[in-house]
Ligand code: HEM
């Protein structure tokens with residue numbers, strides 16, 4: 001082991017110390033994976049306390065894939081995870097999946113890399129790996145399945161399509177260039193042949209959240225700024241509390257997180273017919289600045305108690321009130337979603353919406369009660385239809401020497 | 412009319428002179444719509460001899476929508492085209508669909524603009540408008556339907572899905588930011604309510620062709636450079652010959668073109684199992700440089716007569732031979748396609764491919780025989796499945812004072 005490896009190993013020696021340092025690193029710009037953005041050459045560090053793609057400043061494009069295991073052979077899965085990890089580490093560094101990838105010296109062999117990213121820069125690619133409930137069942141690991149992976153309840157209004165839900169494994173590819181994200185997913189999918197197959201996949205064309213104070217807040221397809229009051233990479237204490245699994249979780253998941261994915265169709269035609277005032281009352285913020293209706297500037301803290309002549313300035317059934325930590329017993333979540341448009345719905349409309357992705361320390365305590373409240377009371381719900389849903393446990397980042405994402409889990 | 416208007420009017424006074432000047436403009440960088448790229452602020456001029464989005468250096472992202480008329484009222488259609496044209500001109504300039512668009516001073520009215528592009532730069536947005544066969548039938552204009560719009564024949568291997576084919580109208584939105592392209596299509600679709608409805612729509616995440624000598628050649632999902640031997644904006648004489656409708660067409664179409672759209676699923680799994688040599692023999696070019704197999708550098712002219720020990724260097728069933736002008740009686744086309752990945756196919760694979768877009772002067776003389784030859788003999792066909800198809804006539808660009816795309820057509 002090289003001295004460099006030694007020192008990085010020491011840095012990540014214990015989860016606690018690693019996490020504390022990672023927090024410091026993020027602020028000081030140390031470039032630890034999962035807590036900082038890309039280096040000047042567009043490379044997000046692959047190894048570190050946490051996986052990349054969670055608090056990494058949200059890149060512009062997403063390709064998300066959920067896969068099912070077609071094999072129950074634990075050794076075959078372990079092999080695949082090792083191959084995936086090696087390929088992922090190379091690709092995030094802007095390299096091909098394997099040495100001599102797209103253009104093998106022997107032209108009578110099938111190229112190891114499919115080639116469509118040749119010449120493209122690393123583009124801040126992150127690859128985030130997770131396991132769903134079926135992973136444990138199929139591999140005879142039911143005793144390792146963490147409590148957090150219990151099935152999500154059915155929420156009011158859910159119209160879930162099984163073909164867009166669930167999955168034994170997931171890979172979230174985020175990058176500033178969609179071709180780089182697609183290339184990564186496609187090559188990992190390809191490598192899984194015989195062990196995994198695609199269950200569903202989702203492209204996101206525009207990020208709908210900022211996850212770093214350095215990012216401008218983007219807009220979702222309802223035209224509102226989205227991500228203003230999100231958890232941010234620069235808030236390590238809050239991330240400890242709300243995002244990273246701690247001692248309560250199984251050892252293999254500490255420093256990891258849970259990923260909740262919801263494909264939310266947005267009824268943009270109906271929304272577009274509502275007037276500006278209605279829209280602002282529904283969200284609880286103004287459309288121009290993104291300021292809470294109790295304030296004037298985007299980052300003003302929402303004053304839920306403030307009232308005007310006709311009642312609370314931030315209405316009782318507004319989205320930001322019902323999603324607020326005050327109404328949710330102090331619960332917060334890290335949102336990291338993307339806009340999508342997937343052709344048309346066959347009834348004359350665009351099939352458009354938000355591919356909602358959230359990272360939480362405990363989905364049952366955080367996402368479930370919040371979503372239950374929103375589904376029941378949020379004025380926004382009328383304009384939404386949740387038609388895809390999945391939940392994954394996301395292992396922590398890899399220390400140097402860890403040869404694959406599932407090492408602690410499959411040990 | 413302002414002197415500026417006068418002088419631009421003069422410039423575009425007659426189709427012939429306009430075209431010739433446009434060619435000169437492109438070379439000298441005059442910035443005429445349809446022949447030059449964006450200005451420094453990312454605005455592609457909206458008016459000019461030709462519509463933008465044809466020989467405009469291909470932008471990175473696409474949102475294409477095909478619409479059907481739900482009204483047979485010619486006046487209503489004319490009104491819609493006037494509204495569309497005004498909104499399109501504003502949006503390509505980086506402005507909202509209408510004055511006070513997303514944030515009307517009176518907040519009790521529905522905003523005219525949906526707002527998700529607020530604050531985003533023009534991003535080289537172009538909006539290209541076309542009419543399909545049904546436009547003429549439904550509006551009682553069958554006598555104006557140009558010969559070029561005759562239905563495409565069924566080609567060998569076609570597996571066309573009616574839900575991804577046809578359309579009475581189309582709008583092609585290209586931009587460097589997908590949110591800008593999506594915003595434009597969505598707002599035009601919205602404005603069409605009551606007159607048009609979405610038939611199908613397609614997002615393209617990465618351009619697969621260069622259309623200007625100033626652009627690097629991108630790669631398609633088979634990993635090959637695509638667009639090397641494409642027609643280029645800098646070749647006005649060739650564009651005259653192969654892309655722009657001339658005196659042979661009806662007056663309202665002169666200086667316009669035809670748009671052929673084909674949704675081509677690419678069987679990437681099968682392709683990925685073929686070896687590098689096979690892949691190169693199928694295309695007729697090498698994968699690294701993109702050079703013809705008869706040469707060494709990308710832009711070497713393919714020598715179809717060159718032979719090696721085992722026959723022609725560029726095989727008889729290779730894609731570039733069968734698509735070449737030599738094999739097609741001098742015919743060439745302008746390709747302007749985009750890569751797509753639309754989730755998964757429900758059978759464990761990604762639904763990925765090429766959304767092929769070509770602009771031609773006469774589809775029946777150019778696209779049809781070329782596609783017939785490729786469908787029958789091209790070694791590449793084995794890896795492809797055409798599952799969407801549409802054909803549109805694309806009117807010329809708007810002169811100053813023209814209030815809508817269909818003015819000459821509906822006159
Ligand atoms: C298409 C669906 C949705 C849309 C359009 C939407 C939109 C928004 C907008 C515009 C804001 C205000 C700006 C901000 O702070 O980010 C916001 C805040 C928030 N949203 Fe959503 N949202 C959606 C779904 C959800 C879901 C499913 C959840 C969780 C179950 C959620 C949780 C939150 C939270 C926690 C906040 C911050 C509230 C606060 O200020 O404390 N949202 N959302």
Ligand code: HEM
Pocket residue numbers: 631633635636637638639640641673675677694696713730731732734735736743744764765767778781782785795
């Ligand atoms: C998924 C389907 C397709 C793929 C992957 C593909 C790929 C390619 C590649 C790699 C080249 C060589 C580089 C270049 O000059 O651009 C090429 C050239 C070309 N392709 Fe395709 N192509 C496809 C479909 C089509 C179709 C449907 C047509 C027309 C019917 C077409 C017409 C052409 C032409 C005209 C050329 C230039 C040939 C020459 O060098 O003279 N292609 N294509």
